[in-house]
Amino acid sequence: MIPVPAGVRVFLATGDTDMRKGFDGLALAVQEHLKMDAHAGQIFVFRGRRGDLIKVLWHDGQGMCLFSKRLEKGRFIWPSPADGAIHLSPAQLGYLLEGIDWRMPQRTWRPEAAG
Numbered sequence: 001m002i003p004v005p006a007g008v009r010v011f012l013a014t015g016d017t018d019m020r021k022g023f024d025g026l027a028l029a030v031q032e033h034l035k036m037d038a039h040a041g042q043i044f045v046f047r048g049r050r051g052d053l054i055k056v057l058w059h060d061g062q063g064m065c066l067f068s069k070r071l072e073k074g075r076f077i078w079p080s081p082a083d084g085a086i087h088l089s090p091a092q093l094g095y096l097l098e099g100i101d102w103r104m105p106q107r108t109w110r111p112e113a114a115g
Contacts, residue, residue, distance in 0.1 A: 008090070010045065054097075
């Protein structure tokens with residue numbers, strides 16, 4: 001899990017991204033397509049066309065960080081390209097990184113009465 005400091009905003013870049021891009025290419029995509037500053041401390045998450053690979057771009061104040069994760073089974077849940085940039089909470093980012101549907105996670109069932 002990426003240690004997300006309090007107050008950091010998380011954005012999903014909707015649509016498909018060329019996963020060959022690195023630090024500079026993804027930062028340019030943030031600037032041109034999302035109209036945001038990639039060096040302002042927010043977290044930006046990108047997904048490839050196949051849906052099994054994501055890249056996370058984050059400037060932590062000292063330098064640019066680039067994390068990637070590939071699922072061995074399944075795909076990451078992603079909004080349609082028409083939605084633009086989507087804001088997530090740090091908890092939703094945790095669900096996304098675990099391959100769980102971050103839009104509506106299922107709570108575990110608890111019995112209402114013992115015995």
